[in-house]
Amino acid sequence: MRLLQEKLAKYDIPQKVMAAGIYPYFRKIESDQDTEVQIDGKKVLMFGSNAYLGLTNHPKVKEAAIEATKKYGTGCAGSRFLNGTLDLHLQLEQRLAKFIGKDDAIVYSTGFQVNLGVVSCITGREDYILWDELDHASIIEGHRLSFSRTLKYKHNDMESLEKQLQKCEPDRVKLIVTDGVFSMEGDIANLPAIVELGKKYNANIMVDEAHGIGVLGKQGRGTCNHFGVTDDVDLIMGTFSKSFASLGGFIAADKEVINYLRHNSRSYIFSASSTPAATAAAGAALDIMISEPERIQNLWDLTNYALKGFRDMGCKVGHTSTPIIPLFIRDNDLTFLIVRELFDASVFVNPVVAPAVAPQDTLIRFSLMATHTKAQLDQAMNAIQTIFRQHNLIP
Helix, strand or coil, X not given: CCHHHHHHCCCCHHHHHHHCCCCCCCCCECCCCCCEEEECCEEEEECCCCCCCCCCCCHHHHHHHHHHHHHHCCCCCCECCCCCCCHHHHHHHHHHHHHHCCCEEEEECCHHHHHHHXXXXXXXXXXXXXXXXCCCHHHHHHHHHCCCEEEEECCCCHHHHHHHHHCCCCCCCEEXXXXXXXXXXXXXXXXXXXXXXXXXXXXXXXXXXXXXXXXXXXXXXXXXXXXXXXHHCCEEEEECCCCCCCCCEEEEECHHHHHHHHHHCHHHHCCECCCHHHHHHHHHHHHHHHHCHHHHHHHHHHHHHHHHHHXXXXXXXXXXXXXXXXXXXXXXHHHHHHHHHHHHCCEECEEECCCCCCHHHCEEEEECCCCCCHHHHHHHHHHHHHHHHHCCCCC
């Protein structure tokens, strides 16, 4: 065996979990991404999706994707920088900039590529990137590729952030990068305090709104809008793979920032363009987000109902106040086992285990869609209550 294969063959953790019958990944879905999905011929309730507004099978979104494919074909066969820019891309960028409240925007092929391409290139060797320890992996990969000095601060801890800002040279660029809504634990960044510190130390701010848009703010404009700090945040990122029911992402900012990124962000310049279908689907989802505010209201009604239910039954849900509800298990193997038992009870949830989180922080991520019914939610919560009691996780 060659050295590379010999080294990688020692990685056998997935095989061990499979042998125990509790492997929870790559489950084969055989239906559309709805509140109920089919896996291996079995109907299960979907509480592991990021489609917060439930638009992945909306007729208008599907029709937009179909019509765009008919007109433009299945792909652009090149990058946005060269032959891959469609009028669809430019129209969507203009609409997103207006929706978010910025001068301009760029559409990337994935949300991961947005953070990777922006964070890695926007600051220089003598500058600083300050990041929350629970930021998304795409932000972490972005600052790893940057030549800037990086400083990590404790999660949502403003005293920790200020201490890190005090380490920075005053005349250098300082970029604070944070999730708006944190994707695993569902809590919201303290943006008002971050903005205040940004002004105090002359720092710029970038917010990842992947889990905030479609959930928070007027017509789902996100966490920055929710707190009224859009003008104080320099860069606002979003993704299409959640509330927009598609694939892709964007960054919105002042025209000078966008001009620089268009010509320097490598994951934008050297990646193929988002497909016509994905771009049109995102545009249609934006239409619905603006015109059907009752979807967001229903999402919040379900969120408040679920949070009360879980807290009343004694579940540990941390500081979440969003449709992302962590149910802490605090044991890797038990987390896998409970995910399997819930699946057997026809409830699909996602495990979050080490090394994604510390071993003592493992959890089940229970997420809601606006299209769930209270009956479906009651069914899932009853199953969780039964299984959690069997494992002495609740009274």
